[in-house]
Amino acid sequence: MVTRVKELAGVEPNLKAVLARFLWGYGGGAPVDGSTGAGSCPVGGLYVNTINGTIYRNAGTKASPTWTEGVADTDWHLNDNINIEFATTAVATLGYDATEKCVTYTPTRPSATDPAYAYGQVWDNSSVFSGTGAVKGMGLYLTGSRDDAVMGGDANDMQLKIDYTNEAVTSPAGAYARGLSVQMNNKTAGVLSALQGAFIGVRQRSTGDCGSLEGLQIDVKIDSGKLAPTTEIRGLAVELNLCANAPAASYGVIVSNITDGVYTVPTAAFKATNTGTNSCPGFSYGLDLMSSLAIASGKTVVDADIRFSQKDANELPCCLFTGTGTSDGTIVSDVGADTLWADGSIYIGVLDGAGTLWQKRNDVWVNIVS
Numbered sequence: 001m002v003t004r005v006k007e008l009a010g011v012e013p014n015l016k017a018v019l020a021r022f023l024w025g026y027g028g029g030a031p032v033d034g035s036t037g038a039g040s041c042p043v044g045g046l047y048v049n050t051i052n053g054t055i056y057r058n059a060g061t062k063a064s065p066t067w068t069e070g071v072a073d074t075d076w077h078l079n080d081n082i083n084i085e086f087a088t089t090a091v092a093t094l095g096y097d098a099t100e101k102c103v104t105y106t107p108t109r110p111s112a113t114d115p116a117y118a119y120g121q122v123w124d125n126s127s128v129f130s131g132t133g134a135v136k137g138m139g140l141y142l143t144g145s146r147d148d149a150v151m152g153g154d155a156n157d158m159q160l161k162i163d164y165t166n167e168a169v170t171s172p173a174g175a176y177a178r179g180l181s182v183q184m185n186n187k188t189a190g191v192l193s194a195l196q197g198a199f200i201g202v203r204q205r206s207t208g209d210c211g212s213l214e215g216l217q218i219d220v221k222i223d224s225g226k227l228a229p230t231t232e233i234r235g236l237a238v239e240l241n242l243c244a245n246a247p248a249a250s251y252g253v254i255v256s257n258i259t260d261g262v263y264t265v266p267t268a269a270f271k272a273t274n275t276g277t278n279s280c281p282g283f284s285y286g287l288d289l290m291s292s293l294a295i296a297s298g299k300t301v302v303d304a305d306i307r308f309s310q311k312d313a314n315e316l317p318c319c320l321f322t323g324t325g326t327s328d329g330t331i332v333s334d335v336g337a338d339t340l341w342a343d344g345s346i347y348i349g350v351l352d353g354a355g356t357l358w359q360k361r362n363d364v365w366v367n368i369v370s
Contacts, residue, residue, distance in 0.1 A: 024058070031056050031067045041065050086360075181287040304335070304345075321347040328365040331358060338363040 026039055026046035031047045037058060041047070047056045047067065060066030092107040107120040125139035142159045152363065162179045175330050186195050202215050222228055238252040255269040274282035289305055304319035311317050319341055325331035331347050334336065341360055349356035359370035 026050050030054070031065070032063045033060070033066050036067065037065045039063060059077070100272045105307075132158075304341075310342075310344075312344075314342075316340065316342040318342040318344045321345070322350050323347065324351055325349055325358075325365075326354075326356070 019240050023112050024041040024047055026048040027036075028049070030049055036047065037045065039062065041058050042062055043058055045058045045061070045065075047058070047369055048054075049056070054069060056067040056069055058065040059068040091110060092105065095104050095106070096102070096225055097104050105121075107346050109118040115341070123139060125137065128139060129137040142157065144157075146157060153179075164177060164179060166177050168175075171184060182197050184195055184197055186192055200215050202213055204210055220233060220235050222233075240250060240252055257269075258269070272283055273281060276282070304317075304321050306320040308318045308320070316339075321331075323331070324336040325334045325347065326349060335341065335347065338360065343360050345360045347358040347360070347365060349358065356367055357366045359368050360366075
């Protein structure tokens with residue numbers, strides 16, 4: 001006797017409808033080609049033999065099914081380039097490419113304009129991010145290692161590769177493309193020690209040479225003869241949007257040295273190099289603070305242009321300032337009271353035809369070069 005899933009009693013109708021799309025029926029024996037399911041079982045529909053647990057798939061037609069056996073407790077073997085299509089309109093296809101020898105997943109947008117956001121995959125990991133105590137949740141975990149075989153030539157390994165090409169020529173203003181977009185939120189009354197958009201850990205744990213150790217490499221290039229951007233080129237862009245509740249100190253970039261030990265090689269928190277051809281002029285400026293304008297005050301920066309590593313016995317920082325001050329009083333009006341800055345700080349007066357150099361000595365700004 002063959003029982004069809006859609007005829008099951010006592011099963012919630014919506015659940016039964018979903019099950020019936022994949023599992024056509026079951027019975028106490030093997031299905032018969034051309035007979036079992038004829039006229040009702042769709043292509044790809046499944047049938048279960050309840051005596052031995054064998055699963056069969058309709059590889060024929062709805063009118064005349066051909067049942068292909070797949071044993072439930074062993075691997076299922078599909079021929080090369082055979083795809084699994086989701087939904088009758090094949091909005092997504094899972095398959096195997098025998099040429100590239102890899103699994104392929106090909107989603108499609110249902111229409112040109114609907115929905116507004118089309119997703120190739122959606123993983124809801126809400127259930128993973130649960131539990132109490134010292135538990136951890138990972139939405140996606142990629143792992144792998146290369147054995148001790150010798151790498152040769154231009155060999156390289158990547159855990160994740162993203163490749164995108166834009167060829168649209170009528171994109172409206174505001175259109176953009178991103179290789180990776182991450183949005184992390186701490187909401188309601190959430191409490192965390194830290195909220196991080198990304199963490200990259202690179203560690204040398206071998207006695208062999210690895211050449212260089214780099215936490216992040218960014219390659220931004222305009223191909224020869226191609227059109228340059230109309231505004232600017234940014235190797236790394238950091239945008240801070242600080243509200244009134246920002247902490248006492250906020251930084252666009254922090255470089256921390258947490259070395260545990262002694263070393264004698266020279267190090268620098270920041271280095272600029274020019275490795276282009278002889279005709280390349282290099283950078284116009286090693287450090288450019290011109291655009292750090294505080295609009296409300298008209299100054300180039302809110303406090304000092306540069307704060308140096310040294311401070312005095314009163315914990316006051318030694319700084320470098322620029323401005324239009326021409327006396328002790330006007331410099332104080334520009335940079336603040338003498339109690340804010342250490343003696344030895346430098347002020348450069350930037351005035352057309354009258355540039356000056358000042359140093360703070362005994363709480364007075366002294367003109368040392370005029």
